[in-house]
Amino acid sequence: MAKRMEILVGAAIGLGMTARAAVDGGADFLLVLSAGRLRVMGAPSLAAMLPIRDSNAFTDAFARQEILDRVSVPVFFGAAACDPRLSIPALLRRVSEAGYNGVANFPTAIHLDGSFRVALEEAGLGFPREVEMLRAAPEYRLATLGYAKTRVEVDALLDAKVERLCLNFGWNSGGSQGVPSGVPLDQAAERARRLFAHIRRRAPGTLCFVEGGPIIDPSHLQQVCEASRADGYLGGSTLDRLPLEMSVMQTTSAFKTTRLLPQEGDTVAARVPGLVGRSQPARQLMARIARLVATDLPILVEGEPGAGRTTVARAIHQASGRTGALTFLDARQDIAARLFGEGGPAALLALRHSTLVIESADALPPMLRARLADWIERGSFARFAKPAERIPGARLVLTHPLGGEALARALSAQRLTVPALRDRLEDLPLLARALLRGAQHGAAELEPAALRLLMARSWPGNLRELAEVLRRAATEGRNGRIDLATLEAQIGLASTAPPASPEDERAWILDALRRNRFRRGETAAFLGIARKTLYNRMRRLGLEA
Template sequence: MLTRELNSGFLIGAAIGSGSNALAVERGGADFLLAINAGRLRNMGVPSIASMLPVLDANALTEDFAREELLALCRKPVLIGVNVWGREFEPAAQAVAIAEAGFAGAVNFPSCMHYSRPMQQILSRAGRGIEQEVALLKAVQDAGMMSMFYCSSRTQARLAADAGLDLVCLNIGWNVGGAVGHRSRSTIEEVAMEAREIGRLIKRINPNTRFLLEGGPIAAPEDLSRVLSLAPLDGYVGGSTIDRLPLESSVASMIDGFRQASMRPTRLDRESHDLVNWSKQYGFVGQSESHVAMLRRLRALSTARDPILIVAEPGQDSLPAVRALGAIKARSRSLNMIQIDVAEQGLPARARNVLFGHRDSSATRPPVLADPAVEIVVIHAPERLTQALQRRLARALKDGIFRMAGSRRSLKIEPRIVLLCNFYVGEETSGEDLLGAGLDPELSSYMAGWTLHLPPLRDRVSDLALLIEGKKAKNEPLIQNQLEFSTAALQKLQAHDWPGNEAELYTILGRLAGRPSSLPVQPDELVPLLQSATTVGQQQNGRSEKDLIIDALWRNGFSRSKAAGALGISRKTLYNKIKKFGLSG
């Protein structure tokens, strides 16, 4: 019999519905193919359960596609699905027809085993039940072909084993998962327990019968591995798990790829392309319009020696800009940079002595502002210096010289000075905002023409895909090749307000690392992460609630449902706030 041609190890059967999928599973190493009407219907876009409905002649549908697409293309044994519900029941004649058509054997499908027990009993009394399915397969086997019997209970399995059928496959229900899949009713452990008991029964009756499993919660190879750890099996038959689920995920993934390609920034002109390439050496990532505009100004400022004020929001990475500003002096060497964080200084006097020096310490350590070995000095949070010290700094920067405390000698400012303010500030009202944040009017006025605003992430969301790839590349193997985003998830990220900027993005990537699923990240996984970040960000950037609502509405195409989701509030709450702030128009 043809069953002897199958390997003696673990068998893999594939119930497929098209020639293209047949070639794929054959290349993948399947041992045999099943041509059943459920497979053909799956390829027509309807659920497998439609195979049990009187919508098409099951035998005719199966035989047509099996002849044209499977037998004509495949070398592996093909078992054709047969049923006993026709007007005539002639097992011997049907077996001859199966052999003449060139099939290697048969399988009982569609089968009575999918019906309820009362329905099965009615069909049995009418001479079209499980017993007749076993008799038909026995006739096929007696004609020298291979037979596989689908069963769903111990009683059915016993009938097949008593008849000495080649293969018995326990079908544990329609496959779960995918776009049209069923919900699981049984756990993997429950399935394994049932398979172990039925498998033992079959082997006691007929040790030569090979026992296989199909359906239910087994949706991936790891699910089968869990079953095998609890129950011995001779093989596995995949229907939707081989014929539908991989197609859905691979096609969806490919469409995702094309969609994400369309979401990337448009082609840059030559000048913008040069700017982006120039910026990469300093650690910049991105090519959005606002980002390129910032790079254009940064490159112009980098050629000068004048002091620079960088304004960035909390969570933004300002180090690439600092590197670019110090590149002229550093050339190919590493940049000799000193960073002074006023927010961490214990006393304003300490910051004063570090910057301007003191007569008592000048012999051993020159003031930072006059140290020729230092190429760039970054003063973080200059607004926290005393007003008097800020005015002194403004005059020193303006004159290019300063007088050390306790001394009449004037010293030249040697390094390039970069002031770095971290708080939310609007481009149009930057002067007022800087004053409100504590920057002295004299210092703010002097730096007005030499201020560089780093665009926040919410203004360059088209760079998200590039930023994610950049973060992944820097953190291999933590998240590289393990974290992909679906198109819907990327759209969710682009609609987010990003109050924490790049730092928030990095935090989210870190929380997603090591997630159990290898499939692309879906929007529902991001909701709790983005909502918590929004709450923190509102406290950080100080924007009004009205501004946040307007921004969320704009970013979500004025869809109130999506805006409410992005803000982490209910639609009813959003409606009330829209009414409160007079935004209903």
Template sequence: MKRKEILEKLMLQINKGNHIVGVTTGCGITAKYSQNAGADFLLTLSSARFRQMGRGVLASFLPYCNSNDLVMEFGSKEIIPLVKDIPVIFGVNATDPTKNMDAYLDKIIENGFSGVNNYPSIGLIDGKFREALEESGCSYLSEVELIKKANNKGLFTIAFVFDEIQAKQMIEAGADAICVHLGLTEDELLGEKKKFSLEYVKLKMEKIFNKCNEINPYVIKLIYGGPIKTPLDIQYMYSNENLMGYIGGSPFDKIPLEKAITKTIKTFKVSSNVDEDDLITKKLDKITNNCDYVEYVKEYVAKNYMNDISFADLAKSVHVSRSYLSSLFKKEVGCSFTEYLVKFRINKAVDILNKKDIPLSTVATLVGYNDYSQFSKMFKKYKGYSPIKHKHKKLEHKNIYLENEK
């Protein structure tokens, strides 16, 4: 797929109000079903291959093999021949001393890849090891140069960035998409876990996207990794209108696969009533895993946001105190339940306004606000402008898009 064609397809999705979804893949079956499910592009990363081996993704940073050779091997033989009409992006280790990057980019094109991404990235390394790498010439600037060279060769480019400075460097290098890397998915960290809340990474994302908008507001803006593991997590992040899409790895293959295999084998092992055993297992899981309490609350909000919700009743339903559940929720999400609920409702209102032309009072009711003035007040507080102004902005955007189509 040519760069121009990819950009046109992605921008068409964005202009329709849809979100872009990219999938990191390390094997043919993930690639095949990701394409069937409607993924917009695939990223062949060495970390994804190690994940398919049942290993931690940090293995892609260690000298077990050459990352570029590994990606070229499975990508060109297992992914490219299998999928059609979907761009496949090559994860390039830009600091590889065994490769002439100009010649290697030509090889990437010859083997049918549509674009490149800077991975493994120096941006995931810090401390004294990072300092030593920089001193030896292995720096993030090598990744910036990779994106610049790839752009000059007509490849579609997705740049992983970790701060505002790197975002600026990558945009100036010609990156088509800036993807804020929020860190490894939490359950994949080796050793001591360093957990960040949804609110923490959301603020980090917003700072970087604000810098992107200063330089090029039209660059595609995506996120990857971190604490985002469920559709509800990404929905929370979409309250920021700058965010255009999500790239996922573990949430699309490792986590669902773990759950499916575990549940299926347990089902085959049971000798009594399957439904009863499954119910007992779920109850035991809730008792032993505090994160389940938080997921339960988020799922309940997603299904009942249009109704009155009592946090005290939610605490009673899982047999924990209100204060304990509140503490768990704030630690995991990064904000109070009340703030989460309001943001969820306002985000739903934005979705409705983007897709339907209906009275604002009706939208308020649909998202749980019988008092329109309260709805308008909360909308303005979290979006920075009134519901009516948002409606006018979407209408202007639609008219501009229609004119461009003509």
């Protein structure tokens, strides 16, 4: 027999719209299950195991209204056989007359264990009753699909001559309502290999399917299928809940961030070439730079590490219209010879329209500070010249951590404070685009949910940290897009770390609560932390009320 190039796919669907979408995507058959309907109603799949509905009537109602006679593939009915009042022949007759092509044992007792399942079996209401139903189904011209977990259950289904057998690994993990399966992927693959080999020895014509547990995407399925030679896959949560959650989340995030996402050609309210931003702190910074570059006054640029002090120094040189050299010296190194050797600073700035940048100026030894102040005092920078009298010449720019008042006074320098990234998060979309382009990842785009994660972070490392995260994420991204999962992997646990001090942490959480109208679940999702973690932090910080 020739090897099938494509596996069979059965879609366990609870909504007409997703049923038609699954068929358009190539599903070979559909299963209408109470779990599928409960999922689209917002409940987890395992709610199907609770006595909250007349499962058969519930399933039949939505299937007749939305799925039967509206799709071009066979439809299997998920039948609950445990009701002791239920006449199995009567149920199968109704299913056949309604137009279903087959029947499956769902909800199924295979998801139960312990003394409760033993009690069901002893009362004649457990898995054997499901097998009885599947054994009788062909008499009503119904195809059969049986769910099983263990070899004993598999053998019972084979004795009933079930045509399609699905090895189930438990409820799907993943998403907001997933249940940890407890079955590692490699163990699932090995279990399927052994059981399917057993099935093919006993009943070679039986089609073997896998479903559930750790299989939540095609790559997982491929690993299991390659090991077990499965004929097909049954998808429930993986075909409706997980894609729906992700799609709705991404689309909602896109609308939420519409005003944040910069468009091509978007004009940035910036008056300084080389700087990006339109927030109030960014505007104030640029306005001050625009005033200072009209003078030759020394400028001390201060700010937190990674905030962009060197970038601002470059922007000052460019905005000044200076065509001469831009020279950088690091005060942490021995720069005395270059500053005050033969020719002094004038030798470094021999060309007109030049700029000298001394980085880490807080490391300047006292002697060098004094000599530099004396050199400035002698008038090399024409501090008091009127614009009409000023000869275009050298400019001195120094970068310094926050708290550079003393040095600024000593050098008669104008202080310029670069805001921290956390104080200008409104600029983050523009900054991210600029950083990606600067890192030669210009084609990479941030998905809206990924952008929201960036904006929920406090960024203690400022622009330097943001640039590094984006660089790694762009390298790992697929199809030129940086999605939420890729970004989370690069940020790691640090993405949820608030500022170090309790005061900053309180402000961080309070801001997120206000953004989400004090809805705690939405706030936790926005911050990228568990709801319980949010509650604990709110309690510790006195924000419970």
